[in-house]
Amino acid sequence: MEITASLVKELREKTGAGMMDCKRALTETAGDLEKAVDWLREKGIAKAAKKSSRIAAEGLADIVLNGNQALIFELNCETDFVAKNEKFQNLVAQVGQMLNGKVRSTEEALALVVAGKTVQEFLFEAVSGIGENITLRNVQVLEKTAAQTFGAYKHMGGKIITVSIVNGSADVAKDVAMHVAAMNPRFLNQTQISAAEIAHEREVLTKAALLENAESEKPKPEAIVLKMIEGRLQKNLKEICLVNQPFVKNPDQTVDEYVKSKGASVATFKRLAVGEGIEKKEENFAQEVMAALK
Numbered sequence: 001m002e003i004t005a006s007l008v009k010e011l012r013e014k015t016g017a018g019m020m021d022c023k024r025a026l027t028e029t030a031g032d033l034e035k036a037v038d039w040l041r042e043k044g045i046a047k048a049a050k051k052s053s054r055i056a057a058e059g060l061a062d063i064v065l066n067g068n069q070a071l072i073f074e075l076n077c078e079t080d081f082v083a084k085n086e087k088f089q090n091l092v093a094q095v096g097q098m099l100n101g102k103v104r105s106t107e108e109a110l111a112l113v114v115a116g117k118t119v120q121e122f123l124f125e126a127v128s129g130i131g132e133n134i135t136l137r138n139v140q141v142l143e144k145t146a147a148q149t150f151g152a153y154k155h156m157g158g159k160i161i162t163v164s165i166v167n168g169s170a171d172v173a174k175d176v177a178m179h180v181a182a183m184n185p186r187f188l189n190q191t192q193i194s195a196a197e198i199a200h201e202r203e204v205l206t207k208a209a210l211l212e213n214a215e216s217e218k219p220k221p222e223a224i225v226l227k228m229i230e231g232r233l234q235k236n237l238k239e240i241c242l243v244n245q246p247f248v249k250n251p252d253q254t255v256d257e258y259v260k261s262k263g264a265s266v267a268t269f270k271r272l273a274v275g276e277g278i279e280k281k282e283e284n285f286a287q288e289v290m291a292a293l294k
Contacts, residue, residue: 022036056134061158074136098119163269179247185241187241
């Protein structure tokens with residue numbers, strides 16, 4: 001039987017599954033619509049698809065170290081309650097094992113075939129058992145040389161994870177990873193900040209300083225205001241750069257001063273915070289109850 005676009009559309013409307021999943025289901029069942037519905041249900045895709053519109057902004061991030069590679073990823077669910085559940089935590093560990101040494105991006109990870117099914121299909125099936133939407137994102141790989149050292153740190157079981165690569169000892173690498181978790185630097189040093197971002201920051205500070213000066217009872221000369229702007233700019237840039245930040249274990253030293261005192265240097269770092277960048281739905285419990293009673 002020919003798998004027509006209208007048949008795929010009808011199955012999609014019945015199940016909420018994706019177009020490609022619907023086409024595959026119809027192909028597997030020789031175009032039988034009812035059997036295709038059952039096929040999707042058996043695979044957990046139909047049930048999962050209905051949950052896929054829900055916002056998954058909770059969950060855990062994880063790190064898998066493998067020789068000179070560090071795999072980091074984030075597995076999201078809908079509630080913190082599920083994130084604390086042993087079943088979900090085991091799922092995170094299982095996904096890490098699946099991806100270890102095989103992928104370098106989220107797209108590659110979801111398409112990876114393990115034991116005859118893609119990771120995306122595996123996660124769809126997991127939705128049925130866990131009962132919440134589950135999404136995989138932020139799959140990344142960091143690579144070091146044989147002479148370098150990884151520092152890995154998990155905060156609150158994986159709510160924040162960090163990896164540092166240091167030319168130095170494991171203790172220094174771990175300290176840097178812990179600092180990154182606590183202080184959330186955006187850049188390693190100022191050379192990594194684009195000219196456009198610096199120009200934007202200078203523009204914002206200039207407008208604020210000029211307004212502040214105009215409203216002051218004793219306005220300062222323009223030359224002094226311009227010096228103030230540059231001073232504030234440099235202060236702001238240092239605050240977002242790892243090497244310039246006061247070291248979290250000893251604020252009297254910068255991170256750069258600390259690592260140099262140990263004969264080390266920082267090559268790079270990564271930080272993942274669960275749900276960062278996901279727009280969370282604002283819940284109103286009272287409104288939910290009232291809506292349910294209507």
